[in-house]
Amino acid sequence: xxxxxxxxxxxxxxxxxxxxxxxxxxxxxxxxxxxxxxxxxxxxxxxxxxxxxxxxxxxxxxxxxxxxxxxxxxxxxxxxxxxxxxxxxxxxxxxxxxxxxxxxxxxxxxxxxxxxxxxxxxxxxxxxxxxxxxxxxxxxxxxxxxxxxxxxxxxxxxxxxxxxxxxxxxxxxxxxxxxxx
Numbered sequence: 001x002x003x004x005x006x007x008x009x010x011x012x013x014x015x016x017x018x019x020x021x022x023x024x025x026x027x028x029x030x031x032x033x034x035x036x037x038x039x040x041x042x043x044x045x046x047x048x049x050x051x052x053x054x055x056x057x058x059x060x061x062x063x064x065x066x067x068x069x070x071x072x073x074x075x076x077x078x079x080x081x082x083x084x085x086x087x088x089x090x091x092x093x094x095x096x097x098x099x100x101x102x103x104x105x106x107x108x109x110x111x112x113x114x115x116x117x118x119x120x121x122x123x124x125x126x127x128x129x130x131x132x133x134x135x136x137x138x139x140x141x142x143x144x145x146x147x148x149x150x151x152x153x154x155x156x157x158x159x160x161x162x163x164x165x166x167x168x169x170x171x172x173x174x175x176x177x178x179x180x181x
Contacts, residue, residue, distance in 0.1 A: 041155050041156065041157055042155065042156050043154060043155055043156070044059050044067075044069075044148070044150045044154050044155065044156050045059070045134075045137035045138060046058075046059065046060055047059055047133070047134055047137050047138075049101055049103065049125070049127035049134065050127055050128065051101075051125045051126060051127050052113065052114055052117060052126050052127070052128070055125070057099075057101060057125060057127070059150065059154060060154065062099055062150075063152065063153065063154045064097075064152050065097040065098065065099050065152060066093075066097060066098050066099070066149065066150065066151060066152060066173060066176040066177065067098070067099045067100070067101065067149075067150040068086070068089070068098065068099070068100045068101070068147060068148070068149055068150075069100075069101045069103060069138070069147070069148045069150065070082070070086065070100070070101070070102050070103065070145055070146070070147040070148075071103050071105060071129075071134075071135060071138070071141045071144055071145065071146045071147075072102055072103070072104060072105070072144050072145050073104065073105045073107070073108045073144045074104070074108055074109075074112040074113060074115075074116045075108070075112075076144040076145065078144070078145055078162065078163050079144050079145045080116070080120075081163065082145055082147075082163060082164075083116075083120050083122060084120075085164075085166050085169075086100055086102065086122075086124060087120075087122065087123060087124070088166075089166075089169065089170070089173065090123050090124045091123070092170070093173050093177065094123075094124075096177050097152075097177060098173060098177075099124075099125065100124035100125060101124070101125045101126075101127055102122065102124060102125065102126045102127070103127050103128075103129050103134050103135070104126065104127065104128050104129060105129060105132075105135065105141075105144060106129050106130055106131060106132040106135065108128075110128055110130070113126065113128060143161050143162075145161075145162065145163065145164075146159070146160070146161050147159065147160045147164055149169070149172055149173075149176075151176055152176065157172075157176075158172055
């Protein structure tokens with residue numbers, strides 16, 4: 001370096017800032033790959049749910065209809081909030097073919113699930129997952145709410161951990177019901 005070269009242009013500082021910038025870009029790319037991960041279409045697992053009323057629902061037998069499967073818990077504030085959204089979706093789209101199955105997590109006491117189902121007057125299917133078999137079949141679900149939209153061909157076309165956006169879900173359902181999936 002010459003005497004006239006400012007100290008802030010030293011090679012070691014340039015490498016240091018380049019390394020920091022590069023590390024930051026890698027971190028941003030990693031976060032983006034998780035947050036903006038494109039939805040893969042994959043087959044829904046071949047499972048049979050048993051509802052609180054003893055009814056058996058097999059996803060294979062629901063082919064031809066769009067199905068929303070949500071994993072939830074009575075002690076999950078976001079899940080409880082979503083009950084009204086699922087109720088609205090059910091009222092708007094059930095007559096057109098939509099089925100909704102809310103699967104209570106294995107750790108959720110069945111009496112709590114039954115009490116909430118009655119208190120909230122949930123009109124759609126509610127099932128228990130006492131041995132976590134369904135959570136495992138759907139990819140080892142650990143977080144609630146986790147929601148899956150299954151098309152008429154039995155393929156998962158959308159999944160969301162956390163609250164879903166209601167208008168986006170309505171658009172997806174309308175597209176499925178119009179055969180544009």
